[in-house]
Amino acid sequence: MFHIYCPYCGEHREENEFRPKGQAHIMRPKDPESCSDEEWADYLFFRDNPKGIHHEMWVHATGCRKFFNMTRDTVSYEILEVYKMGEQPKITAASRVVGGEK
Amino acid sequence: MSNVAVFDQNAGIGVLAESPLAHVSGVKGGHTPGVVIHEKAFLGYLTLRGNSADSSFCSGVEQALGMPLPTEPLSLHQNQQKGSSIQWLSPDEWLIVVQGGTEYETEMALRTELSSHFAVVNISGGQTLLTLSGSAAQDVLHKSTVYDVHPRNFPVGKAVATNFAKATAIIRRPSEGTWELIVRRSFADYCYRWLIDASQEFGVDYE
Amino acid sequence: MSQANRLSQGGQIDRSKQINFTFNGLRYTGYEGDTLASALLANGVDIVNRSFKYSRPRGIVASNAAEPNAIVQLGSTEATQVPNVRATQQALYEGLSARSTNGWPNVNNDAMGLVGKLGGPMMGPGFYYKTFMAPASMWMTYEKFIRKAAGLGRAPNENDPDIYDHYNRHCDLLIIGAGPAGLAAALTAANSGARVIICDEQESFGGSLLETADPLNGKPASEWVSQVVEQLAANNDVLMLPRTTANGYHDHNFVTLHERRTEHLADKAPIAHQARSRMHHIRAKQVILATGAQERPVVYANNDVPGNMICSAVSAYIRRYAVVPGQKLVVTTGNDSGYQAALDWQAAGREVVAIVDCRANPDGDLVKQARQKGIRIIAGSAVFEAKGSKRVTGARVAAVDLNAFTLKGDVEDLGCDTIASSGGFSPVVHLAAHTGARPVWNEEAIGFVPGKVKGVIPVGGVDAIYPLNEVLQSGHQAAVQAIESCGYTLTPLELPKATGRVEGKAAALFQVPHLKSTSRAPKQFVDLQNDVTAAGIELATREGFESIEHVKRYTALGFGTDQGKLGNINGMAITARLLGRTIPETGTTVFRPNYTGITFGAIAGRHAGALFDPERYTAMHQWHLQRGAKFEDVGQWKRPWYFPIGNETMHEAVARECRAVREQVGILDASTLGKIDIQGKDSRDFLARVYTNKWAQLGLNKCRYGLMCKDDGMVMDDGVTTCLGDNHFLMTTTTGGAAGILEWLELWHQTEWPELEVYFNSVTDHWATMTITGPNARDLLSEITDIDLAKDSFKFMECREGMVANVPARVYRISFTGELTYEINVQANYAMHVWKALFEHEETYGLTPYGTETMHVLRAEKGFIIVGQDTDGSVTPEDLGMQWCVGYDKPFSWIGKRALSRPDTRRKDRKQLVGLLPSDPKVVLEEGAQIVFDPKQQVPMKMKGHVTSSYYSPTLGQGFALALVMGGAERMGETVFMPMADGTVYEAKIVSPIFLDPKGERQNV
Structure with missing residues (x-):
């Protein structure tokens, strides 16, 4: 059970107060009509599946009901940072060298 | 057309109201029960939404309610005189609890003072409040929620929304020795039965 | 003779409290402080079980959780049956009744043992698969018999009379293990103000200090333990949990602890409302892992005959329980620790035949002590075979060259009834591996130590630190580190001093070679519980299974209730030797929760029976109950399904209810539908983006049916939304969709369109809804309302506010049945009053309560869909023939629109x-x-x-x-x-x- 820091409530809470909501930073195209079928399908269905740093959305479902972002290592499950909706991550796959040991 | 429908939902004379736990009768826990549970029925509840970065919103709320808007996360402000309270739920959501029957006038007071983008919703029929006290009250909470209810993490004046058994609840500590649980109407029976069960080993009075 | 093996003095048992118990139907006595195992050994019980596959007679090997053989079925009644209890972990209580889990007709004379003896050579790994492959159709028949022949305990046939519960805690420091390292840590952390929890799986704290010969500060170590326990008990910030096993380590320092609250007292919890066991859910800032190291046995031929034990267990039985499990002892060891068993045996007045040490020149302090006591030491040698079948009768010894893996020189036969072996110590790393960190090989210690886990500090034995002074120091240092990182300050502390001991270097002793090859020699057991032999492992590697994960699964090494506690390391070492690799190259399997078996009750806690899941009720629920409604589950809600009168079948009741709605008037409790209050100047705009249809022109108090799609164009939910003001709408959703739709709206608002000024608030529980529908609906309602119900005053798809039975109400003229319908919404506390007021006119209008079944029939007759029943996430609005509901020309490309133009x-x-x-x-x-x-x-x-x-x-x-x-x-x-x-x-x-x-x-x- 993850221990997750809610950036709005300002404290750690248990994972079962939250729901994972998939990959973060996916913007809905501003002009869907000008997207090709392939581009639209890509937006709808294709997601990254990295071994390592992943940026994902969570919602504090039984707490403040706000959405926020999380940078998490999908191998060690370590949560590296949380940041509010609309903000950018400080830690990225490029900025951090992930240790080899699991 | 007016912007928002405002509706006084207080019933007339002769209407028998039933709280969410109207169907349960008292439970007696012997000489010295470790847990005492009581339903404070028929309070008024309002959801308030707005932008706390807007100073006119903050001052408007304070004017209307007679207590400042909590901007500190998870805090609870009380107006002892009016018997009312306001609790932070999120950066733009608050729960106001008032004496039963005063929810309409409270809503009107807020609508008078506030102008920018805000919302007020009467949700009085949707929950009930249970007080939890006694030497084993904290133990019962430990059995019911994963939230850290130790006094070091939960001082007087703190209020959180969290999980409660398999449902959810708002847990507040308005004073030393007493906890308040606000549970949704449709989950009230389950939460009540869970509380009684968790309290059995300590002896419980339900009033 | 009762308790022939009990010493008259010593031990931590209470001889003034005699306890009566039965084992396999025979009566015995023991004392308070005994485990079932120590009491059985005291009474000279050799055979406690028959092995899993070969049904060989087995005795007690260990004194703790690592015990593989003494697995019993506990319980004196059907309802209190508990399978697979380790006799070494079960405290003895008055009236305890236990049976072996295997052995027919009884453990001493077992029929399957014959099969094992005769068929044994053919029953290697993969035996079932290879032998019973054909014909395939017969497998299910074979399976029945195999299932009966093998297996451990059985589940009870009656409901568990006990209750179990959960308890949630947060702490700054969780210390797992209350041996010397754990206690030193706890003592250090106490008085700093930090919240500390310390747990130990044994009945009392102390760990190895309860059985050690090493004094602390010159006195018996158990005295220091008592002092520390007293100090900790007086501290309010320290919680001590004996009889508590940390069974699972989960992400971010979340640990589950299983506390056995009454298992040491009786079959069933003796006080009402008391849980038999409790699962603690601990969230710790820091964890100190002080789980120690487990001694492993040596692998040699017939090492499973009763009387073969591990050295530390022999010491534990003598020192802690005042039980000497035999008369004549031979020790076979590759390290100094094994000598302690011989010294304890001799001090208890029994004969030590010899200590057989595989090292050529053993010379540590314990070795010197043994020599001083006149105990014979045979160096450079090992026991390679045990003699006897139902009890050890002798040990065969020879000189050994472990590198060449061969015996040398002459064989000596020693007469004895007990062989204690020590192959070395394996740190109990399990918890550190639960979240995937692989254990790390420590060459110096000849063992695996925990892999790195953030927030977990291994100390003492589990980190392969064995000398007592160093163990105490490591516990202390770890606590200093943990407490300071939590921001507390420590008070200085003086640790007790142990007399240091000079230890000789340990040898890497796993399997002893035999005169014959491994596959021809008598069975050499690696995993006692699963009957996995060295020959079996050899066969596996010969058949091409080279990964340790495959070897494990093919042979069943490490399966079962003991999870390889005694056998895994030996198994890995043997595999490594056979493959010509080092142990670290061969690797280790990863451990998963639970460390020891947990009863299901403790996992469920009180989420069972009536409290298994929330049952959600509406404000009219009591009325439905009294009216005799049958209920249906809709999500967590209990909704009336139909209201049978007298002996009506469901079919009859539904037919009557349908007719009543179409001909007179029916009433449905529709309170469960989701209701969302929407306020803000951008409400209309927002609705236009999430619904398929148009909202721009919807006037005040007008209602409109809306369809909601996901962005893939598939129908997701539907409902009626009403305009209550220019900036105010009331949205309804399906019962099941309520929570999900609210989150959906928030998702789009918070992540895509935060600039839109709109707020969403749930009012599902606030409003109760009663739907009256049928030709008499208007006349019925007019009896109790001041709202003008005339057809042209209050049109279809409109909403009115007014009083109904003296209660302020919103009434919506929307219809799910196709008849004249009014949905009356009132604040839920008044709902029962209004509902009953309607029923005062029951006779006059033929008012008939109906449930969800009738509701389904009536709407289907009208072709109204139910999302989730007529749709499944792959259905578009046009598939439903609902083009009329789709606003293709709305300015914003609403959710779902783009996907509807794909081929x-x-x-x-x-x-x-x-x-x-x-x-x-x-x-x-x-x-x-x-x-x-x-x-x-x-x-x-x-x-x-x-x-x-x-x-x-x-x-x-x-x-x-x-x-x-x-x-x-x-x-x-x-x-x-x-x-x-x-x-x-x-x-x-x-x-x-x-x-x-x-x-x-x-x-x-």
Whole structure:
């Protein structure tokens, strides 16, 4: 059970107060009509599946009901940072060298 | 057309109201029960939404309610005189609890003072409040929620929304020795039965 | 003779409290402080079980959780049966009743043992698979017998009379293990103000200090333990949990602890409302892992005969329980620790025949002590075979060259009845591996130590630190580190001093070679519980299984309730030798929760029976109960399904309810539907983006049916939304969709369109909804309301505020039945009053309560869909024939719009909603029945759709259904077929999904 820091409530809470909501930073195209079928399908269905740093959305479902972002290592499950909706991550796959040991 | 429908939902004379736990009768826990549970029925509840970065919103709320808007996360402000309270739920959501029957006038007071983008919703029929006290009250909470209810993490004046058994609840500590649980109407029976069960080993009075 | 092996003095048992117990139907006595195992050994019980596969007689090997053989079925009644209890971990209590889990007709004379003896050579790994492969049809028959022949305990046939519960805690420091390292840590952390929890799986704290010969500060170590326990007990910030096993380590320092609260007292918790055991859920800032190291046995021929034990267990039984489990002892060891067993045995007044040490020149302090006591030491040698069948009768010894893996020189036969072995120590790393960190090989210690886990500090034995002073230091240092990182300050502390001991270097002793090759020698057991032998491992590697994970699964090494506690490391070492690799190269398997078995009750806690899941009730629930309603689960809600009168069947009740609605007036409790209050100047704009239809022109107090799609164009939810003000709307959703839709709205607002000024708030529980519907609805309502209900004053799809039975109400004229309908919404606390007020006019208007079944029938007759029943996430608005609901020309590209112009969503032959009328009017088709066009085609048939909703209609006088059929819209009048599993084929005609009143006149009256 993850221990997750809610950036709005300002404290750690248990994972079962939250729901994972998939990959973060996916913007809905501003002009869907000008997207090709392939581009639209890509937006709808294709997601990254990295071994390592992943940026994902969570919602504090039984707490403040706000959405926020999380940078998490999908191998060690370590949560590296949380940041509010609309903000950018400080830690990225490029900025951090992930240790080899699991 | 007016912007928002405002509706006084207080019933007339002769209407028998039933709280969410109207169907349960008292439970007696012997000489010295470790847990005492009581339903404070028929309070008024309002959801308030707005932008706390807007100073006119903050001052408007304070004017209307007679207590400042909590901007500190998870805090609870009380107006002892009016018997009312306001609790932070999120950066733009608050729960106001008032004496039963005063929810309409409270809503009107807020609508008078506030102008920018805000919302007020009467949700009085949707929950009930249970007080939890006694030497084993904290133990019962430990059995019911994963939230850290130790006094070091939960001082007087703190209020959180969290999980409660398999449902959810708002847990507040308005004073030393007493906890308040606000549970949704449709989950009230389950939460009540869970509380009684968790309290059995300590002896419980339900009033 | 009772308790022949009990010493008259010493031990931590209470001889003044005698306890009576039975084992395999025979009566014995023991003392308070005994475990079942120590009491059995005291009484000279040799055979406690028969092994899993070969049914060989087995005795007690260890004194703790690592015990592989003494697995018992506990319980004196059917309801209190507990399978697979380790006798070494079960405290003895008055009236305890236990049986071996294997052995028929009894452990001493077992029939299967014969099979094992005769068939044993053929029953290697993969035996079942290889032998019973053909004919395949007979496998299920073989399986029944195999299942009976093998196996451990059995589950009870009656409900558990005990309760179990959960307890949640947070702490700054969790210390797992209360041996010397753990206690030193706890003592250090106490008085710093930090919240500390310390747990130990044994009945009392102390760990190895309870059995050690090493004094602390010159006194018996157990005295220091008592002092520390007293100090910690006086500290309010420290919680001590004995009898508590940390069974699982989960992400971010979340640990589950299983506390056995009454298992040491009786079959069933002796006080009412007391849980038999409790699962603590601990969230710790820091964890100190002080789980120690487990001694492992040496692998040699017939090492499973009763009387073979591990050295530390022999010491534990003598020192802690005052039990000497035999008369004549031979020790075989590769390290100094093994010598302690011999010294304890001799001090207890029994004969030590010899200590056999595989090292050429052993010379540590314990070795010197043994020499001083005149104990014979045979160096450079090992026991390679135990003699005896139901009890050890002797040990065969020879000189050994471990590198060449061969025996040298002459064989000596030593007469004895007990062989204690020590192959070395394996740190108990399990918890550190639970979240995936692989253990790390420590060459110096010849063992695996924990891999790195953030927030977890291993100390003492588990980190391969063994000298007592160093162990105490490591516990202390770890606590200093942990407490300071939490921001507390420590008070200085003086640790007790142990007399240091000079230890000789340990040898890497795993398997002892035999005169014969491994595959021909008598069985050398590696995993006692699963009957895995060295020969079995050899066979596995010969058959090509080289990964330790494969070897494990092929041989069953490490399976079972002991999870390889004694056998895993030996197994890995043997595999490494056979493959010509080092142990770290061979690797280790990863451990997963639970460390030891947990009863299901403790996992469920109080989430069982009536408290298993929340049952959600509406404000009118008590009335439904009194009226005799039968209920249906809709999510967590209990909704009235139908209201039978007298002996009515469901069919009769539903037919009556349907007729009542179409001819008089019915009433439905619709409170469960989701209701969302929407306020803000951008409300209309927002609705236009999330719904398919238009909202721009919806006037005050007007209602509109809306359809919601996901961005893939598929229907997700539906409901009626009403305009209460220019900036104010009331949205309804399906019962099941309420929470999800609120989150959906928040998702779009918070992540995509935060600039829109709009707020969403749930009012589902606040408003109770009672729907009155039928030709008499208006007249009924007019009895108790001041609202003008005239047809032209209050039109269809409009909303009015007013008083109903003296209660402020919002009434909506929307219809799910197709009849004249008023949905009365009042604040839930007043709902019962209004409901009862309506029923005061029951006789006059024929007011009939109806449930969800009737609701389903009536709406289906009108072709109204139910999302999630007639749709499944793959159905578009146009598939449903609901083009009228889709605003293609709205300015914003609303959610779902783009996906509706893909080639796949434009296909003419998509599955489309139609009605079906069975050719046989008595037939009610089965929901989910697959539809084909040609019933005579070959199987597998081409499936063209399925029946989504199907009922009997009293109004139509026959069964009818809604269905999704490929190209259905163009197939009106065609006959289709539903072949069923039993061979019946039903026929039905495709018709319009609107079976009644196609122009919708009745709801408009």
